[in-house]
Amino acid sequence: MGILWAVARPGLKVHSENPWVVIGVFLLGLALVLEAYVRSRPPLSRERRSVLALLRAAALVVLMLIVLDPTLTLTSHAPEKPTVAILVDTSRSMGFEDQDSVGVDEPAGDVRPRIQRALEILWGPPGGLVESLKRRAHVRLYQFAEDLTPLDEDPSGDAALGTGGDQTNLGRALTQSMEWGRGARPDALVLISDGLSNVGKDPVLLAPHLGVPVFTVGIGDPHPPRDVAVTRCVTNEVAYVDSRVEVRIDFTVTGLDLAGLPVVLSEGEARLDSAWVRPGGEGETRRVSLFFTPTVEGVHRYRVEIPVQEGERVVENNHRLLVVSVLKSKMKVYYVEAYPRWDYAFLRRALERDANVELTSRTVGRGGPVLPPAGEMSAYDVFILGNLSSRFFQKGEAARLVRVVTEEGKGLAVVGGRNGLDFRGTEIEQVLPLGPGTGFGRHYTEVFQPVLTTEGALHMVTRLDSDPERNRRTWADIPPLVAMNVLGKPKPGAERLLVHPALTLDAEPLSVVAVQRAGAGKCVLVSAYTLWRWEFLAAGFGGESNPFVGFWSNAIRWLVTREDLERVRVATDRHVYRSGDVIVLRAQVYDELFQPVDGATVVATLREAAPSARALEDERIVLDPISAGEGHYEGRLEFLPAGNYTAVVEAWKENVLLGEDTAELTVDTYSLEYERTAMAENLLKQVARASGGRYMGGAGTDVLAEGLNLERRWVERAREISAPNQAVLFVLFTGLLFAEWYLRKRSGLS
Numbered sequence: 001m002g003i004l005w006a007v008a009r010p011g012l013k014v015h016s017e018n019p020w021v022v023i024g025v026f027l028l029g030l031a032l033v034l035e036a037y038v039r040s041r042p043p044l045s046r047e048r049r050s051v052l053a054l055l056r057a058a059a060l061v062v063l064m065l066i067v068l069d070p071t072l073t074l075t076s077h078a079p080e081k082p083t084v085a086i087l088v089d090t091s092r093s094m095g096f097e098d099q100d101s102v103g104v105d106e107p108a109g110d111v112r113p114r115i116q117r118a119l120e121i122l123w124g125p126p127g128g129l130v131e132s133l134k135r136r137a138h139v140r141l142y143q144f145a146e147d148l149t150p151l152d153e154d155p156s157g158d159a160a161l162g163t164g165g166d167q168t169n170l171g172r173a174l175t176q177s178m179e180w181g182r183g184a185r186p187d188a189l190v191l192i193s194d195g196l197s198n199v200g201k202d203p204v205l206l207a208p209h210l211g212v213p214v215f216t217v218g219i220g221d222p223h224p225p226r227d228v229a230v231t232r233c234v235t236n237e238v239a240y241v242d243s244r245v246e247v248r249i250d251f252t253v254t255g256l257d258l259a260g261l262p263v264v265l266s267e268g269e270a271r272l273d274s275a276w277v278r279p280g281g282e283g284e285t286r287r288v289s290l291f292f293t294p295t296v297e298g299v300h301r302y303r304v305e306i307p308v309q310e311g312e313r314v315v316e317n318n319h320r321l322l323v324v325s326v327l328k329s330k331m332k333v334y335y336v337e338a339y340p341r342w343d344y345a346f347l348r349r350a351l352e353r354d355a356n357v358e359l360t361s362r363t364v365g366r367g368g369p370v371l372p373p374a375g376e377m378s379a380y381d382v383f384i385l386g387n388l389s390s391r392f393f394q395k396g397e398a399a400r401l402v403r404v405v406t407e408e409g410k411g412l413a414v415v416g417g418r419n420g421l422d423f424r425g426t427e428i429e430q431v432l433p434l435g436p437g438t439g440f441g442r443h444y445t446e447v448f449q450p451v452l453t454t455e456g457a458l459h460m461v462t463r464l465d466s467d468p469e470r471n472r473r474t475w476a477d478i479p480p481l482v483a484m485n486v487l488g489k490p491k492p493g494a495e496r497l498l499v500h501p502a503l504t505l506d507a508e509p510l511s512v513v514a515v516q517r518a519g520a521g522k523c524v525l526v527s528a529y530t531l532w533r534w535e536f537l538a539a540g541f542g543g544e545s546n547p548f549v550g551f552w553s554n555a556i557r558w559l560v561t562r563e564d565l566e567r568v569r570v571a572t573d574r575h576v577y578r579s580g581d582v583i584v585l586r587a588q589v590y591d592e593l594f595q596p597v598d599g600a601t602v603v604a605t606l607r608e609a610a611p612s613a614r615a616l617e618d619e620r621i622v623l624d625p626i627s628a629g630e631g632h633y634e635g636r637l638e639f640l641p642a643g644n645y646t647a648v649v650e651a652w653k654e655n656v657l658l659g660e661d662t663a664e665l666t667v668d669t670y671s672l673e674y675e676r677t678a679m680a681e682n683l684l685k686q687v688a689r690a691s692g693g694r695y696m697g698g699a700g701t702d703v704l705a706e707g708l709n710l711e712r713r714w715v716e717r718a719r720e721i722s723a724p725n726q727a728v729l730f731v732l733f734t735g736l737l738f739a740e741w742y743l744r745k746r747s748g749l750s
Contacts, residue, residue: 166580
């Protein structure tokens with residue numbers, strides 16, 4: 001069928017500031033030409049006068065083109081097929097085998113992988129959606145999991161629709177589909193998915209802003225599958241030889257009628273503990289605690305598992321991995337405060353309840369030594385100073401404390417209070433992460449919610465939950481504080497973990513919690529006080545977790561985890577990663593005087609701790625400098641297969657090796673894709689409704705194609721016709737004048 005074109009609204013654009021003046025001069029010149037050749041002397045024939053007038057007029061026209069440099073624009077309209085983008089979900093959940101179903105109230109179909117149903121919808125047999133739509137629309141094909149990528153239109157290539165994505169970012173896929181592709185934006189989107197979006201922005205909130213309707217096709221069974229899932233495991237990341245360690249395990253059971261089931265904790269082939277647990281109601285989360293007692297120090301990997309039950313559809317979520325660093329003995333903590341207060345009472349009680357802590361606590365009051373005798377200082381692992389300042393210390397005490405921290409590798413925690421943390425002029429000031437600053441000594445006594453920084457989201461001290469997203473939510477919902485000391489800027493090498501939401505110093509947020517290494521030891525500085533509210537208010541509102549205990553437990557364990565005096569130090573943001581998680585490596589580089597080094601080339605090599613049959617090649621990552629402070633570098637790696645890995649990090653500068661360090665990490669087979677497995681029919685319906693589209697359920701190909709209601713659209717096209725270039729016009733202008741002059745001479749005109 002031919003396409004009818006209609007020319008409309010021709011336009012003319014000129015490149016002159018005063019085009020009408022030029023046109024006026026041209027018309028005047030044209031009038032003079034006509035006047036000159038109407039009565040010529042000597043008289044000429046009418047034909048000869050017409051030729052001369054035409055040559056002169058043509059020269060004037062060419063001159064006007066040179067001056068105006070016009071461009072003619074022809075605008076035309078034509079009917080064109082609409083463009084439809086088809087988005088196919090290829091995340092891991094699309095590999096699940098379940099029953100086809102067109103709705104919660106409809107009968108189920110055959111058991112098969114979800115991706116197989118998607119293939120049939122796209123390419124048949126018989127004729128698929130792609131073939132049907134191409135008769136009426138331009139079709140773009142995409143696949144998505146974490147990101148959107150173009151999809152080969154070859155229906156025979158099943159490999160093009162593998163289901164390896166470990167996360168489903170449905171919101172990003174919808175947004176990217178509107179930005180990708182040549183030519184016009186799509187007029188409609190067809191989304192073929194099970195709707196199990198587990199990362200990124202809410203697709204329901206994004207749908208109204210796409211500007212096009214989304215027609216969603218649900219794949220999979222919306223009924224809860226028969227499944228047992230270990231949803232969460234929590235334990236201390238640091239434990240001690242011969243101490244009993246608790247592992248808290250959450251699990252759910254759906255679609256299975258079980259009187260009970262075993263939960264097993266093991267290390268390698270050794271079973272450490274188990275329990276027979278009765279499940280809760282359908283989909284209800286149940287919790288069980290198992291225990292182990294390590295007898296050897298070092299890094300230990302444990303496995304929590306519920307055996308696969310008969311009829312389970314998904315078995316990959318029946319286990320979780322844990323990594324625990326086991327140290328030699330209990331931590332000895334010396335805790336001293338100026339006077340009794342709520343912070344002192346709550347922290348002392350929390351430390352006394354910790355089976356891995358041997359606590360010595362006291363208040364100074366109006367006099368007496370702050371620290372233990374010099375001969376007993378080395379017996380302690382951590383010193384906590386609360387609400388103190390330099391005036392409380394006796395002669396030589398501050399120097400002794402700094403010596404055991406910087407030379408013996410002890411930990412130091414300093415907590416704010418009404419005495420202002422005034423350690424100016426003492427050795428303690430040298431090891432604190434923050435300088436005194438211009439606002440030193442002031443107190444801020446209004447309610448505020450501390451804000452987790454980028455560094456804090458990765459640091460062990462502020463990791464209240466092993467899941468990064470849950471950790472961010474925990475800090476966002478934590479009870480507010482009501483007092484803090486105003487200190488200065490972070491020193492080089494310090495990290496700010498929590499900051500004030502509004503108060504700034506030289507355009508930088510004031511630090512609430514900051515940490516740094518101090519020689520062989522470490523220091524945690526908490527400029528705020530009233531942290532006891534984190535436990536008191538969380539308990540008052542029925543909170544399940546205790547952020548106060550979690551924060552201080554992490555801080556103590558970070559302080560006692562010794563690093564040797566290496567010039568390169570590397571750590572991961574956590575020990576165990578889920579399949580598909582981004583692995584974050586962070587390194588600090590120092591010179592021979594242990595000053596931070598900028599401008600180094602820092603490279604990490606990841607290799608399997610024990611070579612497997614997969615024979616994976618080593619992964620190399622370049623760590624880039626980050627803004628956390630001098631000498632800090634960070635690198636990220638995605639899509640590492642499940643297994644145990646060793647990261648070897650080297651730092652070079654000017655072809656000189658500064659040093660190297662290693663870190664161990666584990667990638668579990670567990671993925672976000674296993675947390676929810678039933679097709680999310682309600683989400684797909686909401687996306688369709690919010691965008692102005694329609695939920696197509698599990699409809700057949702013909703119904704899908706006809707249900708899109710696609711109509712041809714009129715497309716406006718513009719064609720520009722420019723004048724010849726200036727050189728050609730000038731030659732033509734000169735030629736016309738010469739031709740006129742020659743003809744005038746032959747005609748006897750002057």
